[in-house]
Amino acid sequence: MQKYRLDIPNISCEHCSKAIEDALSAIDGVQAVSVDIPDKYADATFDEADVSLDKIEDVLKDIGYEVEKKTMMTPGVGV
Numbered sequence: 001m002q003k004y005r006l007d008i009p010n011i012s013c014e015h016c017s018k019a020i021e022d023a024l025s026a027i028d029g030v031q032a033v034s035v036d037i038p039d040k041y042a043d044a045t046f047d048e049a050d051v052s053l054d055k056i057e058d059v060l061k062d063i064g065y066e067v068e069k070k071t072m073m074t075p076g077v078g079v
C-alpha cells in the first residue's frame with residue numbers, strides 16, 4: 001500500500017473536495033482519499049498492484065486539477 005500527498009493549488013472549496021474524492025474513490029485500487037481545502041492537498045492511499053500514481057494524476061487532470069507536487073507519506077514498507 002502506498003500513500004501520497006498531492007499538492008493541488010486550484011483546490012478552493014467544498015465542491016473541489018467532493019469532485020476529487022468522488023473521482024479518486026471510483027478508481028480500482030484506491031483505498032482512501034482525504035482532501036484538505038485550506039492547505040490545498042489530497043492524500044491518496046492506494047494499492048500499487050492495481051493503480052499507479054500516474055493514473056491517479058491523469059484522472060485528476062481530466063477533472064481539471066493539476067498536481068503540483070507529490071510527497072510519499074507511506075508509513076512503512078510492506079504495510
Ligand SMILES: [Cu+2]
Nearest residue numbers: 012013015016
Ligand atoms: Cu471548488
